Amino acid sequence: xxxxxxxxxxxxxxxxxxxxxxxxxxxxxxxxxxxxxxxxxxxxxxxxxxxxxxxxxxxxxxxxxxxxxxxxxxxxxxxxxx
Numbered sequence: 001x002x003x004x005x006x007x008x009x010x011x012x013x014x015x016x017x018x019x020x021x022x023x024x025x026x027x028x029x030x031x032x033x034x035x036x037x038x039x040x041x042x043x044x045x046x047x048x049x050x051x052x053x054x055x056x057x058x059x060x061x062x063x064x065x066x067x068x069x070x071x072x073x074x075x076x077x078x079x080x081x082x
Contacts, residue, residue, distance in 0.1 A: 009037055023047060025056045 013019050014037065022038035024046050038046075049059045 023050060023056065024059075 009019050017040055019037045020040050020043040021035040022043050024036065024038070026036045027033040046059070049062070050056055053059050053062060
């Protein structure tokens with residue numbers, strides 16, 4: 001699929017706080033995949049980014065911008081036509 005794989009998290013791991021429901025919106029269109037869980041530190045990063053940027057969409061926009069900048073720094077002539 002896209003680098004992710006589906007697996008089940010034991011209820012005890014969720015209750016211990018090791019895993020939390022992630023606010024990233026990944027696969028929100030598929031009710032069978034909701035809620036999506038992630039490690040607590042990943043959830044904390046998402047929450048901080050959403051608070052800083054205002055929405056999940058703005059976080060994704062920032063990620064896309066950073067990836068584009070990274071691609072341009074590594075491959076400065078990629079995608080440019082002469």
